[in-house]
Each structure stands twice: as C-alpha cells, then as structure tokens.
Amino acid sequence: MSYRTLAQRVAATAERLGPVRRLVLLAGANRPDALVVHLAALASGHPVLLVPGDSDSTIDALTAAYDPDVVARADRRGVWSLDERRRGSAHTLHPDLALLLSTSGSTGSPKLVRLSHENVQANAESIATYLGISDTDRAATTLPPHYCYGLSVIHSHLVRGAGLILTDRSVSDPAFWEEFRTARGTSLAGVPYTFDLLDRVGFARMDLPHLLRVTQAGGRLAPERVARYAELGRRSGWELFVMYGQTEATARMAYLPPHLAAKRPEAVGVPIPGGSFRLAPAEGNGHGPETGELVYSGPNVMLGYAETPADLALGRTVRELHTGDLARRAPDGLYEIVGRRSRFAKILGLRIDPQRVETLLEEHGVTAYCSGDGDALAVAAVGSGEDEAQLRRLVAEGCGLPARAVRVRALAELPRLATGKPDYEAVRRLTRPVPEERPFPAGNVRDLRGLRALYAEILDRPAATVTEDSTFVGLGGDSLCYVEMSLRLEEALGVLPTDWHTRPIRELRSLATPGREADSPVGPDRSPRPPQRPRSLETGIALRAIGIVLIVGSHIPVFSLQGSAHVLIGVAGFNFARFHLTAAAHRERLRHLWRSIARIAVPSVVWITGAVVLTGLYDPANALLLNSLLDQGTERHEWHYWFVEALVYFLLVLGVLMAVPLLDRLERRHAFGVPLTLVAIGLIGRYDLLELAPARFHLGPAVVFWLFALGWAAARATSVRQRALLTATLALTTPGLFGDQPLRTALVVTGLSLLIWVPTLPSLGPLNRVAGVLASSSLYIYLTHFQVYPLLRDDFPVLALFASLAIGIGYATLATRVVRRLSRKWLGRGLQTQGSGLRLRIPNSTRK
Incomplete structure (x- = not known):
C-alpha cells in the first residue's frame, strides 16, 4: 500500500468519525484496518484508547470502565467494524489528549497513561533520529501495537516515510521470515523473550541481506546476550540498539549506541535526543551513595494517569517522570540500572530487592522472576520440581530470609504478558500454596492432562512442573529416554514430526489422529473408528x-x-x-x-x-x-x-x-x-x-x-x-x-x-x-x-x-x-554450595 492510498483511507475514516471529538476504543492489531483507524483518530483529534485486540475480556473490561463513544474492532469472522455508540461524546476530553495506553498488559486494569499529541510526535521524531531511519527502511511489526514499544516502531517509521511490514506472525514461524525476506525488511524489534525465540529458530544462521538494525527493549537482556548479538550484528552487517523506556515516556528514554553494545552491554546508555536524566536521592537502597532513583525529563513525558473517565478532562499533572528504577551514572557517561525501587518488598522486616535476587540467580545459571507477596518472596524459576528445595535454600540464604518465607515454583516456561514482559502477578499466583492435586489420569494420553502425565512419568518430573508449554528438551530429556517417549507419543497421537522433541505439548495435542487411543477397530460407542495412519520409526x-x-x-x-x-x-x-x-x-x-x-x-x-x-x-x-x-x-x-x-x-x-x-x-x-x-x-x-x-x-x-x-x-x-x-x-x-x-x-x-x-x-x-x-x-x-x-x-x-x-x-x-x-x-549439594557463595554477594545494608 502506498502512502497516497493510506492517506485516502485515513481521510475517509476520519470523515466518518466526524468533527466532534469522541473517545475511540481501538482493538489493536497489526493489520491495515486497525492502523487506518488509529491514524484517522489521531489526525482528526479523537483520543484513542488502544487495547489488545486478541483479548475479549480486556476489551469488555475497558469498555465498561470508560464507556467509549466508538468501538473499532474485528468481529469473530474477522470483519472490521466501527460501532458508533453515540454521535457525540459522553466525556469531557482535554484538548491535548491523544492516546491512552495501559501499562499492565492484558489485565484490563482501568489505570491508563494519558499521552498528548506532542508526546507521540516528539518520541517518534527522537527515535527516528537516533536509529537513523530513512524512507528506504522497512520494519516488521514483531510486537503488538497496543504495547508502547510496538506502537513506537510504527510511529517512528511512518514519521520518516518508511515502510511497514504489517504481520501478526511470530518470529518462530518460518512464514514470518519468508515475508521479511520478500519485503526486504531492514528493522527487527524484540523484547527479551523475542531473543529466546530467535535463538531457537537459528537466527544467527539466517541470510537476511537487507537487515540494518535490530532493536531491543521491554526488559533487561542479559549482558552476555547483548554482547553476543552485538558481535553477530557486526559480522552480519547490522547494528544492535539496546533501548530503555516506559509507557509513561511514550516508549523511549535512553538507548545504548551500537558501537558500545559489545563493550558496555550492562548499560542502558544515554538519554534520547531531547531528553535528560537526573538521579534523585533514594536513601537505604543498598546500592551505594552514587546510586539514586532515575528521573527523566523531556517532551515525551506523559500528561499523567487516568483511572476513571473523569480523568480524561485533566491536563498535565506530571512534569518529570520518576521511573522507580535505581541507577548510577558511570564515569563514561552511560547510565546503568541497578535495581527497581518500586519493586522493593518488606518481608519479615527485611527490605528485599526482587530484581537483585533475579540477577544473582542468573549469575548461578538460573533464570527466574521474583516478586514480593505479603510476608513471602515469590520466585518462579526455569527448572524441574526436583530443584525447588535447593533453589529455596539458595534464595533464603542469599537474602537472609528463613526458608518458610520463600516460595519457589519451577516451571518449563516463565509467565509473560502478551508483550513478552514478566507477568509478576502470575508469579505470585503460581507460587501460592494450593490444595494438593491428584495425579493426572493415566488413561487417555490424547488430551493435555494425559500428555502432561506421560511427560511427567517418563521424564520423572513432578506433575506440577509439566505445563502445556513444556517441551521434551526443555524438561531435560535426552537420548536415553527419547526412545520410549517418542514411541509412546507415536502410539497415542499418530505419526510425529521430526522436531517433536522441541515442540510444546499443546502443539503435539493438535496432531492427534482420531481413533488412536486403542487398537480396536471400533470406538467406545461401537461405531467404526476412522482409518489410522501407518506407523513409522525414527x-x-x-x-x-x-x-x-x-x-x-x-x-x-x-x-x-x-x-x-x-x-x-x-x-x-x-x-x-x-x-x-x-x-x-x-x-x-x-x-x-x-x-x-x-x-x-x-x-x-x-x-x-x-x-x-x-x-x-x-x-x-x-x-x-x-x-x-x-x-x-x-x-x-x-x-x-x-x-x-x-x-x-x-x-x-x-x-x-x-x-x-x-x-x-x-x-x-x-x-x-x-x-x-x-x-x-x-x-x-x-x-x-x-x-x-x-x-x-x-x-x-x-x-x-x-x-x-x-x-x-x-x-x-x-x-x-x-x-x-x-x-x-x-x-x-x-x-x-x-x-x-x-x-x-x-x-x-x-x-x-x-x-x-x-x-x-x-x-x-x-x-x-x-x-x-x-x-x-x-x-x-x-x-x-x-x-x-x-x-x-x-x-x-x-x-x-x-x-x-x-x-x-x-x-x-x-x-x-x-x-x-x-x-x-x-545436584542438591552443588546448589547448596552455590547458596553459600550467593549469600556472600549480598551487601550487609540489605539485611538491616
């Protein structure tokens, strides 16, 4: 689609929305219909409440909370429609208000960030400037548009007359890469989880001759991975931009210049053009006197929050953004995030920094999310159930907490929001004590529960640690138990794909061949079974x-x-x-x-x-x-x-x-x-x-x-x-x-x-x-x-x-x-030994 055609469609939709400003709830999606409505509303002054288009519950919750005047979404058949609920507006809308975004993913929380036209324009211009975007660039929409990072990719490219490869495919889908190569994609954006997927699909071996830049934000990427991707980019001819931001800053506040990514992978970098940082005192943070709360100023700082429709009439209530992140400015001028002030938890009288616990676990080879939950520290870690006791001791010794104050749940995959960010509410929920579960049924392995039970049985894993997103390899399977597993699955589901051992259980369930659950020619109702696929052997x-x-x-x-x-x-x-x-x-x-x-x-x-x-x-x-x-x-x-x-x-x-x-x-x-x-x-x-x-x-x-x-x-x-x-x-x-x-x-x-x-x-x-x-x-x-x-x-x-x-x-x-x-x-002795080392790394100030 050319810019001329896009402009014509935007103008037509703007005319339909009319001259009277109305609140438009838009179910975001990486498709032309949604983009046209978004641009039409912005261009004609209608504030946009952008919500995840794949979450009916969130759409319903925010519709009930904010009573939008217009709802733009696709119906169950995929047909796009504008539901004009009233000709005028039921709200008083501040003239500067342009965009409303959630900071809590798909939870349907009524707390929204209020952004102005100046916020959106300034941030798009700034990002386009430091990334060097030109009209020859073409960016793939690897992130959802209701997420500020995904939306910033769209805005920063449109503001330079660049191209967009609108796609809702995952980078784990081979068809995504066919689209990307065919469209001569130059830009790729991802959160840390995206890079997990890139590793799985062999991104380092891909031939992407037009790729110019890879950007990363949405959470901390481990320094060694930053350095690895920076080196990969250097050899492959593209640049890695590590970026730092928040929805409250319309997306971006800092970036790490690509030539420093390999040398200073632990830093978030320098302020974006037009922005500035200062460090506000944060007493008792446990990170030293040179550390303070990072405070950002710039034209992209939000107007303020909205929690009810009445807040839509408010003007600017925020002048600078207190990020809640603890940071220091290194001698080379780069800023480094060392902790999260707002995530500090007080457990049994001790002040605990969950982000610091995550970092220390990472140093010991454990990927985890941590969060305070009342008088307990909730920890979700990648691993097996047999590791939970050792991990609990490791964390307890490191934080100076009794083991009873640490709740650990080992999972095959960590819980994430739709944006790929950590889902800390899910961490708290998953680690809370639950009534003892009965074991999975041993009979029908064709449903998800039966498949999970089969994995738990053959891999000798606690049933609770095997989820529908678990894979054979992810649960520690090897060639010694691969044979039995593959034959049991083939017997239950039919012919297996050669890469079944890397596929999640939920995908394998969809491969089930009707009539596989028994060798009898008739089903339970005595009706003939469908013909079975021929058996095969790897x-x-x-x-x-x-x-x-x-x-x-x-x-x-x-x-x-x-x-x-x-x-x-x-x-x-x-x-x-x-x-x-x-x-x-x-x-x-x-x-x-x-x-x-x-x-x-x-x-x-x-x-x-x-x-x-x-x-x-x-x-x-x-x-x-x-x-x-x-x-x-x-x-x-x-x-x-x-x-x-x-x-x-x-x-x-x-x-x-x-x-x-x-x-x-x-x-x-x-x-x-x-x-x-x-x-x-x-x-x-x-x-x-x-x-x-x-x-x-x-x-x-x-x-x-x-x-x-x-x-x-x-x-x-x-x-x-x-x-x-x-x-x-x-x-x-x-x-x-x-x-x-x-x-x-x-x-x-x-x-x-x-x-x-x-x-x-x-x-x-x-x-x-x-x-x-x-x-x-x-x-x-x-x-x-x-x-x-x-x-x-x-x-x-x-x-x-x-x-x-x-x-x-x-x-x-x-x-x-x-x-x-x-x-x-x-393994248990090894983790206990590691726990002693971890304890020595915790500064005394955190134990007061």
Whole structure:
C-alpha cells in the first residue's frame, strides 16, 4: 500500500468519525484496518484508547470502565467494524489528549497513561533520529501495537516515510521470515523473550541481506546476550540498539549506541535526543551513595494517569517522570540500572530487592522472576520440581530470609504478558500454596492432562512442573529416554514430526489422529473408528535397535555382520546435537550435558569394575575407562569397551570446550559449520597423520571421532547440498578403515547414509515397541553382553543372543533408576554450595 492510498483511507475514516471529538476504543492489531483507524483518530483529534485486540475480556473490561463513544474492532469472522455508540461524546476530553495506553498488559486494569499529541510526535521524531531511519527502511511489526514499544516502531517509521511490514506472525514461524525476506525488511524489534525465540529458530544462521538494525527493549537482556548479538550484528552487517523506556515516556528514554553494545552491554546508555536524566536521592537502597532513583525529563513525558473517565478532562499533572528504577551514572557517561525501587518488598522486616535476587540467580545459571507477596518472596524459576528445595535454600540464604518465607515454583516456561514482559502477578499466583492435586489420569494420553502425565512419568518430573508449554528438551530429556517417549507419543497421537522433541505439548495435542487411543477397530460407542495412519520409526531409533542386535549376534557369533558399533558412534553424534546443543542458556546446556555423561559413565564403570574383579580378563585400566589411552595391546577382550570409552571421551572433551562462552556462541552461530570443521579435524585421526592410533587401529577414539562429528553435522544439515557433502565425505573416507572388509565398510556407509537422508522408516506397532526397548537399552546391552554370551554360546548360540539382550535390558532399568537418584543428590549439594557463595554477594545494608 502506498502512502497516497493510506492517506485516502485515513481521510475517509476520519470523515466518518466526524468533527466532534469522541473517545475511540481501538482493538489493536497489526493489520491495515486497525492502523487506518488509529491514524484517522489521531489526525482528526479523537483520543484513542488502544487495547489488545486478541483479548475479549480486556476489551469488555475497558469498555465498561470508560464507556467509549466508538468501538473499532474485528468481529469473530474477522470483519472490521466501527460501532458508533453515540454521535457525540459522553466525556469531557482535554484538548491535548491523544492516546491512552495501559501499562499492565492484558489485565484490563482501568489505570491508563494519558499521552498528548506532542508526546507521540516528539518520541517518534527522537527515535527516528537516533536509529537513523530513512524512507528506504522497512520494519516488521514483531510486537503488538497496543504495547508502547510496538506502537513506537510504527510511529517512528511512518514519521520518516518508511515502510511497514504489517504481520501478526511470530518470529518462530518460518512464514514470518519468508515475508521479511520478500519485503526486504531492514528493522527487527524484540523484547527479551523475542531473543529466546530467535535463538531457537537459528537466527544467527539466517541470510537476511537487507537487515540494518535490530532493536531491543521491554526488559533487561542479559549482558552476555547483548554482547553476543552485538558481535553477530557486526559480522552480519547490522547494528544492535539496546533501548530503555516506559509507557509513561511514550516508549523511549535512553538507548545504548551500537558501537558500545559489545563493550558496555550492562548499560542502558544515554538519554534520547531531547531528553535528560537526573538521579534523585533514594536513601537505604543498598546500592551505594552514587546510586539514586532515575528521573527523566523531556517532551515525551506523559500528561499523567487516568483511572476513571473523569480523568480524561485533566491536563498535565506530571512534569518529570520518576521511573522507580535505581541507577548510577558511570564515569563514561552511560547510565546503568541497578535495581527497581518500586519493586522493593518488606518481608519479615527485611527490605528485599526482587530484581537483585533475579540477577544473582542468573549469575548461578538460573533464570527466574521474583516478586514480593505479603510476608513471602515469590520466585518462579526455569527448572524441574526436583530443584525447588535447593533453589529455596539458595534464595533464603542469599537474602537472609528463613526458608518458610520463600516460595519457589519451577516451571518449563516463565509467565509473560502478551508483550513478552514478566507477568509478576502470575508469579505470585503460581507460587501460592494450593490444595494438593491428584495425579493426572493415566488413561487417555490424547488430551493435555494425559500428555502432561506421560511427560511427567517418563521424564520423572513432578506433575506440577509439566505445563502445556513444556517441551521434551526443555524438561531435560535426552537420548536415553527419547526412545520410549517418542514411541509412546507415536502410539497415542499418530505419526510425529521430526522436531517433536522441541515442540510444546499443546502443539503435539493438535496432531492427534482420531481413533488412536486403542487398537480396536471400533470406538467406545461401537461405531467404526476412522482409518489410522501407518506407523513409522525414527531412523536413529531403528539403527540403535538393529545395531545392538548385530553387535551381540556377531560377537557370539550367530552371524557375522560387523560395523554396527561404528554406525552407533555416528548416531551418538546425531543425538548429541539434538539433545545437548539446544537453544537453552549456556549454563543449562552444560548442566544437561554433565548429567548425561554421568548417566553413561557411572553404570559403565560399575559394571566394568565388576568384570575386572570377577573375571580376571581385563586390566584395571578398563574399569577407569583408560584402556584406549594406555593402549593395552591387541588382545581382543581388552578392547571390549572401546565404544564406551570413545563416547565418554568425546562428551567430556566437548563438555569442557562448550564451557567456554566464546565456543558456545560460535556453535550457535555456525550450527553446521562447526561440526563440519570437526569432521575435517577428525579425518586427521582417521588417517593417523599424527601417529596416535592404538594397536587395534579402527577402535581408537581419535580414529573414529570423525564419525561422531559427521553424525552431529547430519543433525544440523538443512539442505540437499549439505547432506550430499556429508554423504560424499562418508563414502570417500570410510573405505580402508577396516582393512579388507568390504561388507563392514558397506554396512557403515549404508547405515549413516540412512541417518543423513531418511528421517523415518515405515514400521508396525509391535515392531516399534520391540525396537524401543532395544534402542533405549542398547548401551547397557553392550556393557553386559560380554559376560553373558560366553556362558551359552557353545551349546545354545541363539539363546545366548536373547539372554544377552534380556540381561542388558534388566541392567538398563536398574541403572537408570540408581543414576537418577545419584544425580539428584549431587545436584542438591552443588546448589547448596552455590547458596553459600550467593549469600556472600549480598551487601550487609540489605539485611538491616
């Protein structure tokens, strides 16, 4: 739409609104109809009460509270209408009044911010100036227009004659990025939650040739993320603007110049053009004498608040804005926010700063929202229910409060308003004691409650911590429980998408195939069931199940088909990428990885130690998983556990490397490039260019690492070209690994090619269940079968195969339960230790 066409539509709507000023309630939406009404009302002097268009309850509440003269909204069919409730106005409207915005999201609170025409114009001009917006820019509407930040994006671009990409799609929707590229988008705006979504969708790897700037406001973005995005922008050709503002200032008060974002990511920056700051004394704030309440002055400061229709007649009641934020001015002239004065809570006589608690928890790898609630501190944190007791102690010790005064609720996702800001009212509500809930029904897993119960059961999570927004990966799921979960879901819901493990439960519920809840051809009412979708089995699961059977059968031997262990090395790399290199925060990634290493290493060391002691066949180095490093010669039995050693070595080294924030950021930016580089490095070991290979060449960790890296790269490959490159590498470099064994080479190439190219294989329900048990127990079958099959192989080789599988499955069940308990105890001690450190960081002044 051209500006000429827009102006014509605005003029027509303004004419319909008429010359008599009326209060217009506008259900905001990122669509042309809503924008036209908004601009028409502003242009002809009608005050606009802008409310969220997707919240009927808020529209109804504010309609009842303010009795608007005109209501502009879309009906249930999406048809836009102007409901003119009266020809004149029921209100006395101050001549300066232009816009009414809420500061409380979608709560329907009658407290509104009164903004003038000067406020709106001045703030739009100021933002356009420091962002350098020109008429060639095109901004996407990534935020709702009833939110002051989203509205400021619209105003600041229109005031420069720039373009708007009106869309209500989320940045997590692939279609959004198609729109953005097609329209040659130059500007992207987001709140902290938006950046969480950008991490999840691989924003760092996107090709956005026209992007010029990314802006961030709406809450504090962690300094390390600011620095990371600033560096990403520098390399990609766009600038990051971190901004600070409030609705009471029509949106913006400060911004951090892009060239300082990487150096000073903790600062909010300098006042916007036309504005100024001063620090008002704030005694007893606990942050030092150089700190005060940040007070802002400028032409964008609101007229004042409105709480009833009578307030619409008021003129200016506010001259400067007391932000409620505690700040200091650094020697370089940049302002830094250190706390929130208005959020201070007095609990049991102690003055607590919830924002400071959030910051300190963040330093310990815990993302949380905190709020005072009477005589208790309410804390909602990302995590699992098993962490709640430790987190409560951590916070209590840090704040000097008794544990009974701290209420903690661990959640998969923190509560946010529609704008993406923290929902502190929900934090207080969610943490309040509730009557003990009955467990979820175990029967029908096709509804949300049943799905949540299934997740809680398989992932061993308290039921209360599993919400409809939880994901398998977000709840700490890994390859050891992935198999059972995927098969149970596939059985209940039908064919699953390949990315089901990253999708929230509510999305999976919508995939349910009618008639899946039983194998009977008729439903409960005896009517025929709809036809069921054919079953399928993920290729990775199939390879693990088939591979372990081939390994055990070839060792007995019932048959001779070798090479499956090398295929499983590639599958391990594939799963490493899927379950450990997620979009989670850096600390959460590491925590998840070390837990998985423990779940592999501990049962392995226990079993192998028993084998060393009881059989006398193995050197003690095997019990410590050191045989590959010490090279115990060519004896076959000494190399029985090379696979376990290699897997643990790979994960340990990668865990250490990923602990370096720079390397973690590098992997996130180059998800395919990093493992491809590791494949190249691994080929040095594959051809033993450094002469580090052991006597049994093809079993050395350095020799087979390239297969692990190739599986990792396969999980990250997103195009035919990338998959073809991996397949060619596999086909060219596998020959010669096993000497003159073409069948073994062919098996490895075939198995890993399937992993690269074929996400799922056709299957049957009973076959899926068998494959699931074998795949989830494959590591433990590998561990135990060396001590089982020798007892039976001479007389009953087939029985030796089945006995080896059965014993391994039994050990898997036992080991999983024991390791889970041990990891919980270890985590608890770690959090208690962290609590002591946290307590030392709290200044004494907060304990008065």
